[in-house]
Every structure is written in C-alpha cells, then in structure tokens.
Amino acid sequence: MRLKINxxxxxxxxxxxxxxxxxxxxxxxxxxxxxxxxEVITREKWESLKLRSEDSVEIxxxxxxx
Amino acid sequence: xxxxxIIGGKEIESRLFIGTGKFVRYDLIPQVIxxxxxxxxxxxxxxxxxxxxxxxMLEYLPKNVIVMPNTSGARDAQEAIRIARxxxxxxxxxxxxxxxxxxxxxxxxxxFETLKAIETLVKEGFxxxxxxxxxxxxARRMADAGAAAIMPLGAPIGTxxxxxxxxxxxxxxxxxNLPVIVDxxxxxxxxxxxxxxxxxxxVLVNTAIATxxxxxxxxQAFGEAVAAGRKAYLAGPGASRQFAEAxxxxxxxxxxx
Numbered sequence: 001m002r003l004k005i006n007x008x009x010x011x012x013x014x015x016x017x018x019x020x021x022x023x024x025x026x027x028x029x030x031x032x033x034x035x036x037x038x039e040v041i042t043r044e045k046w047e048s049l050k051l052r053s054e055d056s057v058e059i060x061x062x063x064x065x066x
Numbered sequence: 067x068x069x070x071x072i073i074g075g076k077e078i079e080s081r082l083f084i085g086t087g088k089f090v091r092y093d094l095i096p097q098v099i100x101x102x103x104x105x106x107x108x109x110x111x112x113x114x115x116x117x118x119x120x121x122x123m124l125e126y127l128p129k130n131v132i133v134m135p136n137t138s139g140a141r142d143a144q145e146a147i148r149i150a151r152x153x154x155x156x157x158x159x160x161x162x163x164x165x166x167x168x169x170x171x172x173x174x175x176x177x178f179e180t181l182k183a184i185e186t187l188v189k190e191g192f193x194x195x196x197x198x199x200x201x202x203x204x205a206r207r208m209a210d211a212g213a214a215a216i217m218p219l220g221a222p223i224g225t226x227x228x229x230x231x232x233x234x235x236x237x238x239x240x241x242x243n244l245p246v247i248v249d250x251x252x253x254x255x256x257x258x259x260x261x262x263x264x265x266x267x268x269v270l271v272n273t274a275i276a277t278x279x280x281x282x283x284x285x286q287a288f289g290e291a292v293a294a295g296r297k298a299y300l301a302g303p304g305a306s307r308q309f310a311e312a313x314x315x316x317x318x319x320x321x322x323x
Contacts, residue, residue, distance in 0.1 A: 006113045025114075031122035032114060033156040038148070040155035058113065060152070062124055064092070065110025065136050066085030066223065066250070066272035 001053040018046040021057070033060045069300060071267060073245055074161070074193035074214040078132070080105040081262065082292040083247065084285070085272025088224075092126045094281050099128060102285035106132045108163055108270065111149055112139070134195065136163040143182035150187050162187060163217070163249075164196040173223040177204040181211060188212035197249055200234035205242050216244050217270065220261065221251025224273045228257040232264070239265040255284075255291030262295025263303070 001014050005021070012021070018034055018041065034041045035058035041049060051057070071078045083106040086095055099107060107127060127133060135153035140146035143166065150162040164187070166179040180196045181204065187194050193214045198204060200218035208216060218235050221227035229235065230251065239246045245267030252258050258269045271288055278284035 006116075025116050025119075027114060027116075027119060028122070031119075031124075033111070033152065035152065040152060060111055060113050061122070062109045062133075062135065062153075062156075062158070063112050063120070064086035064089055064095070064123055065108055065138050066087045066270070 001051070003051060003053060003055040003057060005057045006059055012051070016051060018049060018051070018057070022046070022059070025059075027059065031061055033062075034058070035060065069296070071245070073195070076132070076193075078105050078268070079103075080289070080292075081268040081296055082258070082289050083108065083134075083249075083268055083270040084275065085270060086123065086127075086276075087272050088276035089281065090276075092121055092123050094276075095123070095126045096128055097282045098275060098285040099131060101282045102275070102289040104131065104285075104289070106134055106161075108134050108136050108272070109158075110136055110138045111153055132161060133158055134161040134163050136165045136197070137183070138165045138167070140164075140166045140183075141168045141179075142166060142176075143179045143186070146179070146183040147186050150183075150192060151190070154192070160191060161193045161195065164194060175199055175219070177201055177208075180204075181207050184208055184211045184213050195247070200231045200238055202234075202237055202241060205238050209242055209244050213244065215247050215267065216242055217247045217249040219250040220248045220257065220269075221253075223250045225251050226253025226274055227251050228253055229260050232260070235261070235266070236264050255287040258288055259291040259295035259298070262292055263298045265299050268292070 080103050082102050082104050084104040085108045135158045137146035137149040146164050146166050164180050164183050166176045167173050175197050177198050184194050195215045196213050197217045205216045221230040247268040248261040248266045249270035252271050253274045261269050275281050275285045
C-alpha cells in the first residue's frame with residue numbers, strides 16, 4: 001500500500017508495521033518518536049497498529065539545538 | 067537570604083542555560099554541562115535522516131538536567147504549537163522554548179506569531195519560555211499571556227557579537243516582572259557577565275561554547291562569568307562618574323609645601 005514516510009511517498013507491504021519500518025531502517029526504538037497522522041504513537045503499539053493506505057508516518061528524534 | 071531562581075514553580079540551580087547544537091561530538095555535551103554546572107539544556111526536534119541517522123543525543127544528557135525542547139523550524143504559531151505538543155507527548159516534560167522564525171538571514175524571531183503560540187500553549191499547561199526580539203510591548207503581552215520568562219536576543223543566533231541589544235534588554239529587565247533570560251548572540255563569558263550585571267535572571271549560550279577550541283574550558287568560563295555577574299548585580303555596583311575621585315584623602319601628604 002502507498003503511504004507517506006517523513007513526507008515522501010512510499011510503497012510498503014500491506015501488513016507492514018511501524019516496528020518493521022524501524023527495523024528495516026536500522027533505527028533503535030528508544031531513539032525515535034513516531035507520529036501517525038500527526039498523533040504520537042507510543043512504543044507498545046508499534047507492532048500491532050494497523051497502517052492504512054494514505055497514512056502519514058513521521059519518524060522524528062531529538063537532536064542538538066539552541 | 068538565598069538568591070533563588072524560580073521558573074514555573076521550579077527552582078533552577080544554574081543561571082547558565084546551555085544549547086546542545088553545533089557540538090562536533092555528542093559526548094562533549096555531558097562534559098560541558100558538568101563544567102558549566104548547567105541545569106537547563108535545550109534540544110530540537112527533526113525528522114530522522116534515514117541515510118545518516120546519527121546517534122541518540124538523549125543518552126548524553128545527565129538525568130538531573132531539565133530538557134527544554136525548542137520549536138526551531140516553526141515559521142508560525144501553528145507550527146510551533148504542533149512541535150511543542152509532539153515533544154511533550156514524546157516524554158519531554160512541560161517546558162518549551164518557543165522559537166518562531168521566518169527570517170532566514172538574521173534568524174530574528176517573530177514576536178507576533180510567538181505571542182499567539184504562548185496564548186495556546188499556556189492554556190494547555192506548558193511552561194513557556196519565548197525567544198523574542200526585545201520589544202517592551204511584545205514582552206508585556208507575552209507576560210500577560212502567561213509566559214514563565216522572557217528570552218530576548220543579545221544578537222542574532224550564532225553571531226557571537228555580544229549584547230548588542232543592551233539598552234532594550236535593560237528596559238525589559240526594569241519593566242517586566244518575569245525572569246529575563248538573554249538568549250542568542252553572546253560570544254564571550256564577559257558578555258554573559260555583562261548581561262547578568264544588568265540584572266538578567268540567566269543567559270542561554272550555545273554557539274560560543276560549542277564552537278570554541280576547547281568547549282569544556284569555555285563552558286567553565288561561562289559558568290564562572292555568569293556567577294560573577296550575578297554576584298556583582300546583587301552587590302550593587304557603585305556609580306560611574308565623569309571626573310576622578312581620589313581613593314585616599316587629599317590631605318596629610320608626605321611632602322614639603
């Protein structure tokens with residue numbers, strides 16, 4: 001199915017999960033914040049939450065800043 | 067009587083806030099925080115760059131510091147509000163530094179949009195510290211809207227030019243009944259001390275420390291300067307004069323008349 005990850009259109013498997021998305025990109029869970037359609041999704045839902053076509057996923061993190 | 071520094075009901079142990087941007091290595095940050103004896107540090111939120119994800123900087127922040135996310139990247143109030151909500155939902159606590167900038171040349175903050183963001187975020191229970199351009203009316207409105215402090219710039223971000231806004235900051239310190247924290251542009255410890263001598267409650271320093279040849283030593287210098295400046299302010303400096311006034315009486319000289 002098609003959805004957006006960090007603003008870019010992506011094609012992913014229909015049964016893909018957020019956990020799978022992070023694993024595919026080698027991103028440890030503790031280091032990222034996940035937004036699905038502008039809502040923060042906490043870690044315990046990353047395996048089970050069903051993604052839908054046209055969803056917008058943001059994978060963000062805290063970095064150095066002034 | 068102890069010189070307490072309280073923001074949003076919380077006692078802050080250091081009048082030097084540290085920004086965590088621009089460090090060549092994250093592992094410098096905990097050493098800098100320790101050298102400066104800092105208590106509040108700022109961080110930013112960005113999308114993960116999948117090609118170059120980098121390390122998790124949170125691992126480098128000591129457990130006892132207050133982590134204050136900024137809303138850098140926000141070009142208007144709505145974007146700032148969104149970033150603040152995301153940071154809090156992700157576990158960052160209630161503090162937020164509002165930074166709304168659409169001027170890319172000088173990175174000067176947009177006081178008008180900043181005020182709008184304060185109004186919303188205060189109602190949602192945030193402890194709001196707005197980065198702002200030192201304008202008295204804007205500061206008054208921000209204070210009335212419930213900001214926990216006012217953070218006027220000393221000079222544009224990253225310029226290391228010092229307290230260029232000295233006169234206006236002095237007015238804010240005199241007229242606004244909130245901690246005034248000079249944020250941005252301070253390039254040397256003496257400039258931080260200057261802000262503190264005027265009566266600033268604190269300063270926020272990032273570039274001057276992160277880009278020094280020895281950031282840890284520079285952080286220590288800034289920490290000492292901020293403490294010295296605060297003591298000078300509390301000690302009540304003597305007046306400055308145009309003409310000299312001798313240190314000892316002008317009588318009893320050891321000389322033949």
